[in-house]
Amino acid sequence: MDHHPSDVIxxxxxxxxxxxIGGGQLSRMTAQAAIGLGVGFRVLxxxxxxxxxxxxxxxxxxxxxxxxxxxxxxxGAHVVTFDxxxxxxxxxxxxxxxxxxxxxxxxxxxxxxxxALMRARLSEAGIACPRWAIAATPDDVDSFAGGQWPVxxxxxxxxxxxxxxxxxxxxxxxxxxxxxxxxxxxxWLVEEKVAFVQELAAQVARSPSGQAVAYPVVxxxxxxxxxxxxxxxxxxxxxxxxxxxxxxxxxxxxxLGVTGMLAxxxxxxxxxxxxxxxxxxxxxxGHWSIDGAVTSQFENHLRAVLDLPLGxxxxxxxxxxxxxxxGGDVPDLYPAYKHLMARDPQLRVHVYGKAVRPGRKVGHVTxxxxxxxxxxxxxxxxxxxxxxxxxx
Amino acid sequence: MDHHPSDVIxxxxxxxxxxxIGGGQLSRMTAQAAIGLGVGFRVLxxxxxxxxxxxxxxxxxxxxxxxxxxxxxxxGAHVVTFDxxxxxxxxxxxxxxxxxxxxxxxxxxxxxxxxALMRARLSEAGIACPRWAIAATPDDVDSFAGGQWPVxxxxxxxxxxxxxxxxxxxxxxxxxxxxxxxxxxxxWLVEEKVAFVQELAAQVARSPSGQAVAYPVVxxxxxxxxxxxxxxxxxxxxxxxxxxxxxxxxxxxxxLGVTGMLAxxxxxxxxxxxxxxxxxxxxxxGHWSIDGAVTSQFENHLRAVLDLPLGxxxxxxxxxxxxxxxGGDVPDLYPAYKHLMARDPQLRVHVYGKAVRPGRKVGHVTxxxxxxxxxxxxxxxxxxxxxxxxxx
Numbered sequence: 001m002d003h004h005p006s007d008v009i010x011x012x013x014x015x016x017x018x019x020x021i022g023g024g025q026l027s028r029m030t031a032q033a034a035i036g037l038g039v040g041f042r043v044l045x046x047x048x049x050x051x052x053x054x055x056x057x058x059x060x061x062x063x064x065x066x067x068x069x070x071x072x073x074x075x076g077a078h079v080v081t082f083d084x085x086x087x088x089x090x091x092x093x094x095x096x097x098x099x100x101x102x103x104x105x106x107x108x109x110x111x112x113x114x115x116a117l118m119r120a121r122l123s124e125a126g127i128a129c130p131r132w133a134i135a136a137t138p139d140d141v142d143s144f145a146g147g148q149w150p151v152x153x154x155x156x157x158x159x160x161x162x163x164x165x166x167x168x169x170x171x172x173x174x175x176x177x178x179x180x181x182x183x184x185x186x187x188w189l190v191e192e193k194v195a196f197v198q199e200l201a202a203q204v205a206r207s208p209s210g211q212a213v214a215y216p217v218v219x220x221x222x223x224x225x226x227x228x229x230x231x232x233x234x235x236x237x238x239x240x241x242x243x244x245x246x247x248x249x250x251x252x253x254x255x256l257g258v259t260g261m262l263a264x265x266x267x268x269x270x271x272x273x274x275x276x277x278x279x280x281x282x283x284x285x286g287h288w289s290i291d292g293a294v295t296s297q298f299e300n301h302l303r304a305v306l307d308l309p310l311g312x313x314x315x316x317x318x319x320x321x322x323x324x325x326x327g328g329d330v331p332d333l334y335p336a337y338k339h340l341m342a343r344d345p346q347l348r349v350h351v352y353g354k355a356v357r358p359g360r361k362v363g364h365v366t367x368x369x370x371x372x373x374x375x376x377x378x379x380x381x382x383x384x385x386x387x388x389x390x391x392x
Numbered sequence: 393m394d395h396h397p398s399d400v401i402x403x404x405x406x407x408x409x410x411x412x413i414g415g416g417q418l419s420r421m422t423a424q425a426a427i428g429l430g431v432g433f434r435v436l437x438x439x440x441x442x443x444x445x446x447x448x449x450x451x452x453x454x455x456x457x458x459x460x461x462x463x464x465x466x467x468g469a470h471v472v473t474f475d476x477x478x479x480x481x482x483x484x485x486x487x488x489x490x491x492x493x494x495x496x497x498x499x500x501x502x503x504x505x506x507x508a509l510m511r512a513r514l515s516e517a518g519i520a521c522p523r524w525a526i527a528a529t530p531d532d533v534d535s536f537a538g539g540q541w542p543v544x545x546x547x548x549x550x551x552x553x554x555x556x557x558x559x560x561x562x563x564x565x566x567x568x569x570x571x572x573x574x575x576x577x578x579x580w581l582v583e584e585k586v587a588f589v590q591e592l593a594a595q596v597a598r599s600p601s602g603q604a605v606a607y608p609v610v611x612x613x614x615x616x617x618x619x620x621x622x623x624x625x626x627x628x629x630x631x632x633x634x635x636x637x638x639x640x641x642x643x644x645x646x647x648l649g650v651t652g653m654l655a656x657x658x659x660x661x662x663x664x665x666x667x668x669x670x671x672x673x674x675x676x677x678g679h680w681s682i683d684g685a686v687t688s689q690f691e692n693h694l695r696a697v698l699d700l701p702l703g704x705x706x707x708x709x710x711x712x713x714x715x716x717x718x719g720g721d722v723p724d725l726y727p728a729y730k731h732l733m734a735r736d737p738q739l740r741v742h743v744y745g746k747a748v749r750p751g752r753k754v755g756h757v758t759x760x761x762x763x764x765x766x767x768x769x770x771x772x773x774x775x776x777x778x779x780x781x782x783x784x
Contacts, residue, residue: 038743333407354404
């Protein structure tokens with residue numbers, strides 16, 4: 001574990017300290033929001049070079065599944081929260097038993113950790129999901145498909161950013177995938193492959209006292225399972241559809257007792273809005289809110305877990321477009337970064353301090369304004385230029 | 393000096409590190425901007441509890457006038473910059489001689505450190521200032537006044553936030569003030585007391601390659617020598633006057649070779665715009681830009697000192713109003729802070745992590761929108777409530 005001298009001061013004495021498990025970019029952007037709020041921020045990172053560890057005064061080095069590291073993290077912190085879903089429930093139970101205030105509560109978080117539990121709970125509550133079943137064998141997948149391939153096969157636990165999800169075209173392919181090792185406690189889920197018109201995300205912040213605010217519903221584009229583009233608000237969505245999506249997210253937040261940010265990824269089939277995935281933390285679909293909303297998702301996550309009144313989630317312009325910067329073949333971003341800034345002085349560039357690796361999220365860009373086609377073109381150009389996909 | 397382990401990593405390897413001398417709130421808000429940009433940030437603070445030291449990974453403890461501390465700060469940093477004007481020129485000369493890149497250059501910074509040099513240089517260049525003279529004796533003040541009291545008496549060096557400035561009504565009063573000790577190398581300046589309609593501030597960012605951007609000209613209100621309210625843009629200012637004020641700031645930046653942010657405090661007499669003071673760093677008159685401009689003054693300061701292309705300084709709404717939170721009799725801000733957030737979800741609250749002392753700047757609030765009277769009322773209410781001036 002890291003050395004953390006007792007003379008580290010991270011906030012005025014009357015302000016609380018939030019400890020976040022995980023040192024990725026979500027944690028980094030939460031650290032940034034904590035500075036403005038004046039609340040203290042402490043991070044548990046695996047290494048000193050992790051994204052959030054680079055920018056936080058109070059960094060503890062350790063593993064998210066080490067009960068000793070977590071207990072240490074919680075000492076003096078008013079609340080413990082997460083930038084990912086990977087802390088095992090047994091470890092969380094120990095943390096809570098030790099007296100830590102954990103938000104979201106493990107009893108809520110479990111529905112973001114286990115897709116089978118989530119599907120069962122939402123279905124029971126009458127919230128529309130894709131048709132789904134638990135599959136013990138490839139034959140179960142075959143009978144679920146009933147000759148209608150492809151279907152989606154998922155592990156109930158341990159997936160992230162497209163890992164743990166397969167598009168399956170045949171029983172043979174199911175056999176091959178299911179020969180892989182499931183993580184501890186995981187099961188196989190089979191789901192219909194939804195023919196969607198677009199993917200949406202609905203984010204809400206909810207506090208322990210039950211206050212909740214809903215962000216504008218956004219359109220997301222996933223590429224190879226990774227979120228690459230977000231438009232706020234989702235263009236072409238009717239007010240009724242947008243309200244329906246927000247109501248789904250608010251209902252899930254209340255039903256599961258979520259505190260902090262909840263992101264609900266949705267399929268819009270044209271006729272119906274179906275729940276795809278849940279995340280109980282700041283989420284890629286809300287990065288636009290730093291530059292595009294009155295209150296960012298990172299600030300509202302902090303406000304929510306501290307049971308502070310929530311900030312306005314409203315858009316500050318007609319549209320905000322966020323495009324992720326995905327690592328390519330060029331290891332150094334800085335030369336391209338200078339050119340981008342010269343080309344578009346309105347561009348908001350966010351860089352996460354991560355070493356570039358192909359397919360890795362290393363930053364994002366946001367532009368705001370009225371002309372959606374122009375915003376999309378500028379944001380994609382910037383992201384592509386930064387990663388070397390294009391060179392002019 | 394602080395322990396700073398070599399395993400502290402503050403940015404991706406291809407991104408530069410900016411070192412800032414001074415750990416106050418300007419440095420804190422610059423640290424916040426550095427997170428988004430992905431550039432590294434290192435701070436020299438006097439104590440671990442200083443505002444910026446609470447939120448920075450790489451904190452060096454030491455004094456801003458200690459050449460050893462400054463040399464240490466500069467090792468591995470790509471540029472050294474400032475959150476105040478208090479580093480002596482002799483110490484800066486040593487730092488530059490040691491190979492550090494210092495921005496603004498000491499040859500520019502001296503005009504923000506020494507008001508007599510500044511007045512002489514601007515007057516020589518034909519830039520309108522209040523009538524002024526150097527006064528060696530109270531008799532010099534008396535003859536400058538020529539029976540027209542009051543006049544303003546200032547120390548050329550060492551003043552800050554209203555300290556070092558007196559309104560003088562008589563020769564006897566001048567005698568009393570001038571019996572005080574001048575700081576090293578300082579002289580007495582006497583100036584006319586300008587009958588202004590309003591006070592303005594014009595901020596520009598300028599990079600070493602000569603690119604410059606001008607922020608909207610703002611109206612400032614000073615109370616007891618401390619900036620308490622800023623409205624962007626200055627209401628009632630004609631386009632011609634605003635352009636004239638921006639041109640003054642751009643001209644001064646070019647004339648003096650400023651890099652980074654330059655704030656020019658101005659008197660608007662109705663007929664004329666006169667230069668009051670200069671600051672070569674982020675400035676209180678630009679705090680509105682965090683929530684109100686496309687690119688904040690803190691981000692543009694970093695971009696400028698790194699010779700990165702500058703970001704757009706344009707307003708994101710019709711008006712932005714910033715009101716400083718000045719410490720009162722209530723030591724704990726947090727209880728009031730919760731109520732404020734509940735009352736106004738659009739309010740942007742910035743807290744600096746400083747212990748409350750009467751008269752001390754401990755935070756600021758910003759609101760943006762169309763209705764100036766409403767914005768002013770909300771911002772003042774919030775600031776007054778936070779400090780206990782009002783209780784509902």
